[in-house]
Amino acid sequence: MVTATRTARAVAETVTDPELPMLTLADLGVLREVWEDGGRVVVSITPTYTGCPAMDTMRDDLVHALTEAGFTDVEVRTVLHPAWSSDWITQEGRRKLAEAGIAPPGSVPRRSGPIPLTLTPPVSRVRCPQCGSTDTAEVSRFSATACKALRRCRTCHEPFEHVKEI
Template sequence: MVSARAVAETVTDPELPMLTLADLGVLRDVTETENGVVVTITPTYTGCPAMDAMRADLSVALHNAGYDAVDVRTVLSPAWTTDWITPAGRAKLAKAGIAPPGRAQRTDGPIPLTLTAPPKRVACPQCGSPDTELLSEFSATACKALRRCRACAEPFEHVKEI
C-alpha cells in the first residue's frame, strides 16, 4: 500500500493544476494514526474558494488508495507564505508560463505604505528577459499579479510574494 503521505503528495491544486498541494506548501502534514489519516492544510488566502475542493480532492485520493478514515484539518497559523513553495513547484510554475515569487518581505511594526510599486526584477517566463513591468497587482486568482514583458511584449502572471 502506498503511504498516505505519498498519496496526498500527488493531489494537485484546483487553480494551478500543474502544481501539487505539496509543491505549493499548502500540504503541511500527513500523519497515519490508529484512527485513520490526518491531513493538515493551510490556505493560501483567507478567501481562497478552492479550499473545499482541496479537502475533497485529498479525501477522494486517499479513499481511492484504500484509506477509509481521512480527516482533513485546516491550520491557519503560521499563515501560508509563498516562501513555502518548493523549488520543484517554482520550476513547474515557470514552465507553465507563470513567474515564481521572490522572497517574501518580513516587517515588524507598522507596514509602510508604498505609493509606487517597488521595482522588482521578475524575469519573463516566456523569453527570459528581465525587462518586465507590472500591469496590475491583482490577476485571475488572488495569489497572482499581472505583468508584461517589454522585450517580447507578452503579458504573464507572477505569483505575488506574501
C-alpha cells in the same frame, strides 16, 4: 503505523492544486502534515490566502485520493497559523511554474521592527518566463486567481501571470 503514515503522505503529495494543476499541494507548500491517529488519516492544509475558494476542492481531492488508496477514515484540517508564505513553494514547484509560463514568486524579505511607510509601489523585478527579461510591468494586480497578478514583458511583449509574493 509509520508505514501507513508514509503511504498516506505519499498519496497526499500527488494531489494537484485545482487552480495551478501543474503543481501538487506539496509543491505549493499548502500540504502541511499527514499522520495517522487511531486508524484515521489526518491531513492539514493551509490556504494561500484567507477565503481561498479552492480550499473545498483541495479538501475533496485529498479525501478522494486517500479513499481511493484504501484509507477509509480521512479528515482534512485547515491550519491558519503560521500563515502560508510564497516562500513555502518548493524549488520543484517554482520550476514547474516557470515551465508553464507563470513567473514564480521571489522570496519575501524578512523584517523585524517597524515597516517604513512608502508612497510609491516597490520596484518589482519579475522575470519573464518566456524570454527571461526583468523589464516587466504589472498590468493588473489580480489575474485568474487572487494569488496571481497579470504582467507584460516590455522586451518580448508577451503577457504572463505571476504568483505574488506573500
